[in-house]
Amino acid sequence: MTSLGTTDRRSRRRTVRRARPIAGGGVGVGPALRMYCVTRYGSQVASAPHPLSLRLGRDGLSALDEIARRRGVSRAEAARQAITETAERERRRGGLAAEARRLMQDKGYVREARDVAELMETLRGPW
Secondary structure, eight states, rough: OOEEEEETTTTEEEEEEOBBBBSSSSSSOOOGGEEEEEETTEEEEEEEEOOOOOOOOOHHHHHHHHHHHHOOOOHHHHHHHHHHHHHHHHHHHHHHHHHHHHTTTTTHHHHHHHHHHHHHHHHHHHO
């Protein structure tokens, strides 16, 4: 493992970057190079999250480019935003489904919903 280090004298912060060797020997360059950054403040160590690699295909890449262009952000930021928004949407859907199940078990609610549906049918009139 290769290490490259720099020190910021004003904050006494040391940043260490490590390049992992790739298959076939040697240290990778370009996209094969995986850089991990660790910043040390005294005894505290904060590390960057693990990188994620995806094969999107033409449609996925086109959609990602469109999101990035519309929002004025990088592809990486567009992907992060899309993942976060999708997870939130899934949480909301799960909550709505649970609420619907609870309401379907409430006999009073079901009776009232049927009454409202019948009233709406009578108000609709002949078409």
